[in-house]
Amino acid sequence: MRRTVLITGASAGIGAALARTYAAKGWNLILTARREGPLTRLADELTAAHGVTATVIPEDLSDPAAPERLIAAVAARGLTVDGLVNNAGFSRVTGFLDTDLAAHRAMIQVMLTAPVELSRLVLPGMVQRGFGRVLNVASLAGQMPATGGDTLYGPIKSFLIKASQGLHLETLGTGVHVTVLNPGYTLTEFHDVNGSRDQVSRAYPAWMWMDAARVAQIGYDACEANRASVTPGVMNNVMAGLARVLPDGLALKMVANHARRLERL
Template identity: 75%
Template sequence: MSRGDRRTVLITGASAGIGAALARVFAGHGWDLILTARREDPLRTLAAELSGMGAHATVIPEDLADPEAPRRLLAAIADCDLQVDGLVNNAGFSRTAGFLRTDPASHEAMIRVMLTAPVELARLFAPGMVERGHGRILNVASLAGQMPATGGDTLYGPIKSFLIKASQGLHLELRGTGVHVTALCPGYTLTEFHDVNGTRAEVSTAYPAWMWQTAEHVADVGYRAVETNRPKVTPGAMNNVLAGLAKHLPDAMALNMVGGHARRLKRI
């Protein structure tokens, strides 16, 4: 174990938003960190901040849309003589122009970053956690994964639904090993996510302020959930109500509900 009794967590998509907030929460609870994302400069800035909290943060820039990225991360971490005791699969993005208007390469990248890479990273690092009898795997999914898919952002919800189910299966498989697995399912969160996918103006006017949560709150909920080994957690009472409605409403009504959501965001 690195640095005496300190454990180390690998966080993907750590350059901003929920990923950066999770890095701060883990650091505040005595973890060292391995930070990865495409953008190196924000990672360096975050690493310096975490150092001020007493944590050691290693920066390894990587683009998980590249099929070789998980193996490169494994090799780079080994070269740094580090051990991964925790894994946070947080990297993600969406495309809201519609299935037929989105470049297939963008959809391929979405699947790589949010579905294939989390599975591969868990497969690479979970065996060591099991062998040592301790580990934490937190997969950042979404409320969208508990709802019918939204037109216009057609693949995002199904990808997140897969991540929830995969997390639950792995949670059951690793029960009793000391390795905790949790799917974190935030709803609307105040990050740069909507700026990147071009929906900031629409979502800011479509939903009231009380429906939004901060990245810091979501990160704290996620950390506490994986520590207590909850298979799934959805921050926010209203988000749990929406997830419950989607689960119990007839399909036609649930589809109409998310169809209205898509129209408010001018996606369809």
């Protein structure tokens, strides 16, 4: 029997790579994001390559009604969610004060509220059936000291990390695996969307960037192994480890110096 995974933010980047990974393992797919065209092209590609079924349900997760509407649309098609990947996300580097409230609200809605609500909507059924997978895509930023400019991004990801770890513990022994994936710099559309592509490309050498397919495979494997969390890449693990042992004041200073260097580039 094929399982079915619902993937948010599947129209690009890590979400699309996760769709490829799950399909290659024989999972049927429910793909969502705002852009229907890329979702449909990916669905067709993966159906042809792996013989899986791929259902496209476009949604804008910044709409507070979207999570419940999405799960209702899934149920209306007679589909069961065996796996949930909360991946949709973006960052804003425009500064807290210069970004309007609606934009902050959207960020919190897409990356914090929607994953919580989608998890709450599908987890009871997973536990009842004795099988489930929830893979939350957070970020290395959630493990690092705070940064200015994209002020809310790190804290939102820290929330997702902690909430995932709590859910991991809460579902142990039920057949449900909950894992948080914390990518570092990954080659996707992310830095084009937030307008920082040129800057980050100059600041970070190619070896610091990971391929979305590799990140997706590491996330998939960690979730199948029922690991609470995984940070892909040696360098990212070194940085996360450093952030854990450095005193807060020193860590903040280092981040501030780094930000000044980025501004000069």
